[in-house]
Amino acid sequence: MTEITIELEESFVNSIGRQALERQIKDYLRQLLVKKAAKDILADGSSTDLSNEPAWEKAREKAWKGEEAKFKVYFKEAQNKAAQQS
Numbered sequence: 001m002t003e004i005t006i007e008l009e010e011s012f013v014n015s016i017g018r019q020a021l022e023r024q025i026k027d028y029l030r031q032l033l034v035k036k037a038a039k040d041i042l043a044d045g046s047s048t049d050l051s052n053e054p055a056w057e058k059a060r061e062k063a064w065k066g067e068e069a070k071f072k073v074y075f076k077e078a079q080n081k082a083a084q085q086s
Helices: 010-016 018-045 054-085
Strands: none
Touching: 010 018
């Protein structure tokens, strides 16, 4: 564990309140920890090639089958709109 000492003006600490200031610093440090963890996960995942992964291919196909109708409707609407503008 590392301890960091920060010097602050007493009037500043009094205006915010010591406990509130400590809470805010702890919350900020937790957010930094989450961001670092997310970056680590992204860096680790970037080396994985999912394009040839059979389970990924099945999941993509299943997702497409569930969402395909939405895109077909959108595509038809776009075609109709383009035809009307021509």
